[in-house]
Amino acid sequence: MTMPCPECDAAVPLDERTVVGEVVPCPDCGADLEVTALQPPVLVLAPPEEEDWGE
Amino acid sequence: MSDPRVAMLVSRVRVEEKLILAAFSARGVAVEVVDVRHLLVDTHADTPRWDVVLDRCLQQSHALAVLQLLESRGVITVNQHRAVANCADKVVTTALLAAAGVPVPRTVVAFSVEGGLKAVETVGYPAVIKPPVGSWGRLLARVNDRDAAEALLDHKATLGSPAHHVYYVQEHVAKPGRDIRAFVAGGEVICAVDRLSEHWITNTARGASTRNRPVSAAIADVALRAAGAVGGGLLAVDLLEDGKRLLVSEVNHSMEFRNSEAVTGVDIAGRIVEYTLAHVRDQVGGRVGQAASDGVLAGLSG
Numbered sequence: 410m411t412m413p414c415p416e417c418d419a420a421v422p423l424d425e426r427t428v429v430g431e432v433v434p435c436p437d438c439g440a441d442l443e444v445t446a447l448q449p450p451v452l453v454l455a456p457p458e459e460e461d462w463g464e
Numbered sequence: 465m466s467d468p469r470v471a472m473l474v475s476r477v478r479v480e481e482k483l484i485l486a487a488f489s490a491r492g493v494a495v496e497v498v499d500v501r502h503l504l505v506d507t508h509a510d511t512p513r514w515d516v517v518l519d520r521c522l523q524q525s526h527a528l529a530v531l532q533l534l535e536s537r538g539v540i541t542v543n544q545h546r547a548v549a550n551c552a553d554k555v556v557t558t559a560l561l562a563a564a565g566v567p568v569p570r571t572v573v574a575f576s577v578e579g580g581l582k583a584v585e586t587v588g589y590p591a592v593i594k595p596p597v598g599s600w601g602r603l604l605a606r607v608n609d610r611d612a613a614e615a616l617l618d619h620k621a622t623l624g625s626p627a628h629h630v631y632y633v634q635e636h637v638a639k640p641g642r643d644i645r646a647f648v649a650g651g652e653v654i655c656a657v658d659r660l661s662e663h664w665i666t667n668t669a670r671g672a673s674t675r676n677r678p679v680s681a682a683i684a685d686v687a688l689r690a691a692g693a694v695g696g697g698l699l700a701v702d703l704l705e706d707g708k709r710l711l712v713s714e715v716n717h718s719m720e721f722r723n724s725e726a727v728t729g730v731d732i733a734g735r736i737v738e739y740t741l742a743h744v745r746d747q748v749g750g751r752v753g754q755a756a757s758d759g760v761l762a763g764l765s766g
Binding site: 426428429430431432443455460 | 474476477478479482485497499522523
């Protein structure tokens with residue numbers, strides 16, 4: 410299955426292992442896209458990193 | 465004992481979270497994934513939801529708030545708020561490590577640009593200036609001379625966050641092109657990796673590669689002492705080799721491990737799950753899932 414990238418409209422592949430909350434990169438423009446729903450799939454631009462994220 | 469009601473707190477579902485979910489599933493344990501952005505904690509509601517919450521939240525400020533709220537109502541958390549708070553701020557971490565006799569690089573903390581300059585000249589050039597709160601190796605700076613120190617401290621003084629106005633200055637350790645990350649689960653170092661980079665910053669988020677590092681007695685000793693000093697739990701202890709000494713540079717409370725499972729051959733996600741489930745058993749014994757936990761998880765909606 411593919412969904413259109415909200416940034417560049419390229420086809421972004423999703424598979425059966427994709428879960429809500431996952432961030433997938435657009436293969437064309439490289440934008441980080443967050444999967445916010447699966448039934449049906451919804452892709453939105455992922456929020457930018459915050460100062461205190463990750464390690 | 466009935467199965468614990470497990471939640472995993474997330475900001476995003478990264479590779480690590482998917483591996484952890486798969487590890488729970490492989491053990492037949494259902495997990496509710498809770499996106500912190502959709503979580504409300506109402507102190508006056510009274511519907512129990514979970515017995516244990518595994519924190520995998522990216523944002524430290526969110527994790528600290530949620531963990532404190534949960535613990536104040538008796539919820540079991542992994543890691544505990546105390547450990548997360550102790551790891552989230554490098555000033556706190558270093559103070560605790562030093563007080564416990566765990567070897568750390570010489571560190572001088574200052575609270576003004578002038579003080580920062582004195583701190584740099586106290587540890588000597590090159591010196592390393594780190595933000596007390598931050599991650600992925602961002603905003604770390606190695607300063608080689610007074611001109612660079614003055615410029616950097618002036619720039620930090622203009623940054624908006626008050627955290628940047630605490631000047632955490634450390635001696636530069638001439639490590640041999642790598643540092644060591646030791647993964648701790650409770651009282652055991654489950655594996656370790658070398659993080660290799662030609663750059664002086666050796667975070668994998670900054671392009672460092674990993675290879676297996678056998679857990680020597682010295683690595684295990686320092687890593688476990690460091691973990692104990694901050695409160696224990698599931699922790700990744702970063703070590704610098706200074707000749708024959710091992711110095712602890714930081715302790716991470718929500719470890720990333722996607723680049724470490726394959727090289728070590730250790731199922732880190734599985735070990736995280738096993739630690740979490742064992743921790744529940746240790747903490748609550750037979751009361752899990754029983755009436756005794758009523759009220760414990762009051763007022764949570766995710």
